[in-house]
Amino acid sequence: MRVDLFDFDLPPENIALRPARPRDSARLLCVGAEGPFTDHIVRDLPGLLRAGDVLVFNDTRVIPAQLEGQRGEARIGATLHKRVDLRRWQAFVRNAKRLREGDEIAFGAGVTGHAEARHADGSWTLFFPGEEPVEVLLERAGRMPLPPYIAGKRPTDEQDRADYQTMFAAKDGAVAAPTAALHFTPELMAALADAGVRTETLTLHVGAGTFLPVKAEDTDDHAMHAEWGTIDAATCDRLNAARAAGHRVIAVGTTSLRLLESAAGEDRIIRPFEGDTAIFITPGYTFRAVDGLMTNFHLPKSTLMMLVSALMGRDRMMAAYAHAIASGYRFYSYGDSSLLLP
Incomplete structure (x- = not known):
């Protein structure tokens, strides 16, 4: 399928x-299978759902995975995107042409990384020596890895440490937030209950690959970056029971959706899962685990625009995005949300 089918023009002021x-208080666009789109705010969500519906959240926690350092006279930027083991991370590296295997990068605050191996996609494995956990080192030397479309317009600041974290964040490992869940508050959760x-x-654990543009002209030629996830047996049992009783499972965010679909078989049963997933959902995909999705508005020609088009239909989503742009909805990670109910 041609990637340019998922392109659209977005005015910069909508970002x-x-x-x-x-x-x-963020806005919420409700998109059904047919009929007019309806405009709400996220606080309206309890009235838009049914008793018995199940919202599935991602409890990953974003780590300050953006590092700036020096190798000799060269400035090196690194965005960690996938853990290899306790002391190694795979990273996208800026100014990578100045880096050689074995080089040491000084990231400041007493934190160093060793360039161990370059990968075919241009990323590097970085080794962090020492006794302290890598997460402790990152808290000292790292910055929150804001998406390029935000970081390119303003510097990351201390407020982002709170803003770019959901209320469900519990397990360290993400380098991008599951942004649909940024809209939830304790008060909204109480109203939903x-x-x-x-x-x-x-x-x-969301990887930085989520921000990478699709460079291929056809979806068949795009390789997804793998991300690690897990869902336990007890959660699977409750989700399967809810669906068997006629209730809807609604993923909060494309990350939750992708893991649920990775864990489900052709029989539509969700089973325990632990490991990497590189699932790539495009139109024509048959959904097995979810009955709806709450998600922010995505980049043109992105894998996530393809995913929502697979769920709702490309024409329906292009029309919804045109409505959102014309109505002044705010886009991307810090933007407004949509509720997609096919």
Whole structure:
């Protein structure tokens, strides 16, 4: 399928550089299989769902995975995107042409990384020596890895450490936030519970590959970066029971959706999963695990634009995005949200 089928023009002023405050005051576009689109705010969500629906959240926690350092006179930037083991991370490297295997990079605050191996996609494995956990080193020397479309317009600051983290964040490992869940607050969660909406969590450590542009002209030629995730047996049992009882499973965010679909078989049963997934969902895919999706608005020609088009139909999503742009919705990680119910 041609990648340019998922292109659209987005005015720069529609790109959000800060989140809505309070978080649940962001706008919410409701998109059904047919009929008019309806405009709401996230706080309206309890009235848009049914008692018995299950929202599935990703409890990954974003680590400050953006590092700036020196190798001799050369400035080297590194964005960690996938853990290899306790002391090694795979990283996208800026100014990588100045790096050789065995080089040491000084990232400041007493943190160094060794360039161990270059990969075919241009990324590097970096080894962090020492006794302290790598996460401790990152808290000292790293910055929150804001998406390029935000970081290119303003510097990362201390406020982003709170803003770019969901209320569900519990397990270190993501280098990008599961942004659909940024809109939730304790007050909204209480209102959802009062409405009979249930919640579950899983873990998918989002990688920086989520921001990489699709450079291929055809979707068949695009290689997804793998991300690690897990969902346990008890959670699977509850989700399967909910669907068997006629209730809907609605993923909060494309990361939750991708792990649920990775864990489900052709029989539509969700099974325990732990490991890497590189699932790539494009139109024509048959969904096995989810009945809806809450998600922010995505980049043109991105794998996530393809995913939502697979769920709702390309023409329906292009029309929804045209409505959102014309109505002044805010796009991308800090932007507004949509509720997609096929």
